[in-house]
Amino acid sequence: MTRNFALFPLMVVIILVSLPLMTMYGFLILDTFTDAPPGELWPDEFTLRHWRFLWDMSAAGNVWMATLNTAVLALSMVAVVVPVSSLAGYAISRLNLPYRRFFLAGILVMHAFPAVTLLIGVFFVLKFTGLYNTMIGVILVKGALMLPFGIWIMKGFYDAVPWEIEMAGVQDGASRLTVFWRLIVPQVKPGLVALSVFAFLDGWGEYLLPRVLAPGSEMTVMSVLLNQLIAGDDIGFDFNLFKTVGVFYTLPVIALFVIFQNRLMTIFGGGTKG
Amino acid sequence: MSSFADPTLEGARSSRPSRARRAPVSRLGLILMAPAMLLLTLFFFLPVALTGVFAFTDLSTSTGIGRGDYVVTPNLLRELGDRGMSSADLEAVSRASVTVDAETIERARAAGVDGRFLDDIEGDFLGRSFDAPSDFERDLRRLRTAPRRARDLKSAAALFETSVLNQRFTTSDGLSAKLETLAPEVTPAARAQIVDASYTGARFTTENFERLATQKETARLVANTFLYVGATLSLFNVGLGLFLAVVLFYTPKGMSSLFSTLWLLPRITPVVLYAVMWKWFTWEGGFLPILAEQVGLPSFNYMKGSVVTAWATMITLNGFIGASFGLILFSGALRAIPVQQLWASEVDGASRWQQVRRIILPQMRWPILFVTAYQTLSLLSSYEQIWLTTNGGPGRTTTVWALEAFKTALSNYTGNLEYGMGAAMALVLVVVGLVLSLIYLRLFKFNELVGRPKIEI
Numbered sequence A: 001m002t003r004n005f006a007l008f009p010l011m012v013v014i015i016l017v018s019l020p021l022m023t024m025y026g027f028l029i030l031d032t033f034t035d036a037p038p039g040e041l042w043p044d045e046f047t048l049r050h051w052r053f054l055w056d057m058s059a060a061g062n063v064w065m066a067t068l069n070t071a072v073l074a075l076s077m078v079a080v081v082v083p084v085s086s087l088a089g090y091a092i093s094r095l096n097l098p099y100r101r102f103f104l105a106g107i108l109v110m111h112a113f114p115a116v117t118l119l120i121g122v123f124f125v126l127k128f129t130g131l132y133n134t135m136i137g138v139i140l141v142k143g144a145l146m147l148p149f150g151i152w153i154m155k156g157f158y159d160a161v162p163w164e165i166e167m168a169g170v171q172d173g174a175s176r177l178t179v180f181w182r183l184i185v186p187q188v189k190p191g192l193v194a195l196s197v198f199a200f201l202d203g204w205g206e207y208l209l210p211r212v213l214a215p216g217s218e219m220t221v222m223s224v225l226l227n228q229l230i231a232g233d234d235i236g237f238d239f240n241l242f243k244t245v246g247v248f249y250t251l252p253v254i255a256l257f258v259i260f261q262n263r264l265m266t267i268f269g270g271g272t273k274g
Numbered sequence B: 001m002s003s004f005a006d007p008t009l010e011g012a013r014s015s016r017p018s019r020a021r022r023a024p025v026s027r028l029g030l031i032l033m034a035p036a037m038l039l040l041t042l043f044f045f046l047p048v049a050l051t052g053v054f055a056f057t058d059l060s061t062s063t064g065i066g067r068g069d070y071v072v073t074p075n076l077l078r079e080l081g082d083r084g085m086s087s088a089d090l091e092a093v094s095r096a097s098v099t100v101d102a103e104t105i106e107r108a109r110a111a112g113v114d115g116r117f118l119d120d121i122e123g124d125f126l127g128r129s130f131d132a133p134s135d136f137e138r139d140l141r142r143l144r145t146a147p148r149r150a151r152d153l154k155s156a157a158a159l160f161e162t163s164v165l166n167q168r169f170t171t172s173d174g175l176s177a178k179l180e181t182l183a184p185e186v187t188p189a190a191r192a193q194i195v196d197a198s199y200t201g202a203r204f205t206t207e208n209f210e211r212l213a214t215q216k217e218t219a220r221l222v223a224n225t226f227l228y229v230g231a232t233l234s235l236f237n238v239g240l241g242l243f244l245a246v247v248l249f250y251t252p253k254g255m256s257s258l259f260s261t262l263w264l265l266p267r268i269t270p271v272v273l274y275a276v277m278w279k280w281f282t283w284e285g286g287f288l289p290i291l292a293e294q295v296g297l298p299s300f301n302y303m304k305g306s307v308v309t310a311w312a313t314m315i316t317l318n319g320f321i322g323a324s325f326g327l328i329l330f331s332g333a334l335r336a337i338p339v340q341q342l343w344a345s346e347v348d349g350a351s352r353w354q355q356v357r358r359i360i361l362p363q364m365r366w367p368i369l370f371v372t373a374y375q376t377l378s379l380l381s382s383y384e385q386i387w388l389t390t391n392g393g394p395g396r397t398t399t400v401w402a403l404e405a406f407k408t409a410l411s412n413y414t415g416n417l418e419y420g421m422g423a424a425m426a427l428v429l430v431v432v433g434l435v436l437s438l439i440y441l442r443l444f445k446f447n448e449l450v451g452r453p454k455i456e457i
Helices: A008-030 A049-054 A063-094 A100-112 A115-129 A135-160 A163-171 A176-187 A189-205 A208-213 A222-232 A239-268 B005-013 B027-054 B074-082 B087-094 B102-110 B115-125 B133-141 B150-158 B172-182 B188-197 B207-214 B216-250 B253-268 B271-282 B287-295 B307-335 B339-347 B352-381 B384-388 B401-410 B419-443
Strands: B097-099
Touching: A008 A239, A008 B216, A008 B253, A008 B271, A008 B287, A008 B307, A049 A239, A063 A100, A063 A135, A063 A176, A063 A189, A063 A222, A063 A239, A063 B027, A100 A135, A100 B027, A100 B419, A115 A135, A115 A208, A115 B027, A115 B352, A115 B401, A115 B419, A135 A189, A135 A208, A135 B027, A163 A176, A176 A189, A189 A239, A208 A222, A222 A239, A222 B271, A239 B253, A239 B271, B027 B419, B074 B087, B074 B188, B097 B133, B102 B115, B115 B133, B133 B150, B172 B188, B207 B216, B207 B419, B216 B253, B216 B307, B216 B352, B216 B401, B253 B307, B271 B287, B271 B307, B271 B384, B307 B352, B307 B384, B339 B352, B352 B401, B352 B419, B384 B401, B401 B419
Parallel strands: none
Antiparallel strands: none
């Protein structure tokens, strides 16, 4: 198809449009191990000193501790979102719940609904329950806000499992729970993996909730650390240092993304395609 | 219910015709739903309800989130005077009277007044009260143990003064009783008014909405929000997304996957790093200003230096995140177009533009509507990127509704966080968000999505 159309103008156009992004990401990598003279665009010197924060804690604070905290937050997200969504998704997909239509409508509305507007209300809930300023509060809130997405995705995966499998299990005398655990869960493994990766990435990149709901928490996550670094130094912006810390912080995201790219792509667009 | 399922499954379990049979409620389903319901109730429904409730209060840092106290302050009395309370009443309330009782003696002892002097006071005046502090001082001077210096005597006497001013009462009755003993001539009605006005906690009011409806700032916030959502959506989320999808549709596979990955990067980059990259790109001493200087264009801090560049920066940086959403969705829709249509048009000699215009775009109507509906909601409520970059500046020129709500309630530098006002602004967004998501579900065949499950046992 389209063999009689010239390819060249298209390539020029796409490269022009993508130029800002290519510049930003190109220099993001380049700047982590080079130095440029002030007022110049192109670096003239190779250096590794921007990576000194890895062993010199005075450069950017305790990045290793912050990385650990971020990992704890991200893994806790997985631990909250994946089991809860896969149970609820199954119930909604297959079981005869009272008010099922209502549940489903609710999940859909919540999925479309912009959850950040609830931040002020969430702040009150945490204050009243005493979870304000704790990481547990942040994890629960973040997990709960991701649930509509998770339940919806999982429902899509359960819907795609042929119900003959389930029926056979039930007719052979297995309980509904056994059928779910032994027959259905193995079928939706791709969904569980994708949702886990999503939950992890969501927790890993989160800035707003730890910053607003746990400002005094002992657990500093990488996003907060990086932003403190930027906000703390108004006079000499050391962009190379910021970028290097940022790249270090983003490495796991890139790695996960490269590994799971194909699976993630299918549900990145809002999860309507399960 | 699938007709295919019924004869085998339900026929085996019950002899009744399947259509008339109502499947029993699944208790297992409720159990499986329970954890999700608990979390959603706590952090989804409850916040919605609290936003609704607190939108009608004047809750702020100064009122505190818990229960308030009853305190009469000089400021409050001045305010009441302005509102027309008689000056005689106010005088009576603010008057200090002197009482000698166990409590005031103890207070004086704690403040370091000579013990023998206090014993004498206790002996002579216990249980008495004086209307004017000067009378009390005169009587004190007659005591043998009284301090020599007038200043010491005065300060000792002052310790016996009690006044309702600046005292905290936890209940309205406590304050009311105290006022009655200290200023008996104030009428009960005036007293009730003072007690009511002295409450420091939050109270219910519709003032937030009145303020929103009347202040000039509101119009500008709404205009900013419309401009932000409209421009980002049309130029980037739909416009650029569609453009990229179409162009990449025509490019070879390797190149198209390279560029789709590039355009997905802003979405997966953690927001803080993304903000750093944009700061580097537009800040003074950053990439664009240096480049502009080298080619002789005006060079300054584009992110915050002027209103136009701030807007351009803000829309572009949000649009680059949004473009990938459109790109993925439109690419999927493009691949679904039967390729024979394109071949046929090529045989007929259609140019590329004609192909796009006559074949591709007409079939993109639903995906465009979907992206528009979905992204309107998320743009309306998103402020994280704006907060981390232009922060609504310069001045408040790029402040949108969601950012203002957030700052009012949870993050400002004046220190007085107006939770009530912020909740009122958030409530507007919650209502708009609910209405839009309901409309959007209607549009996208909700009934199909919520079809009954296949097996119901």
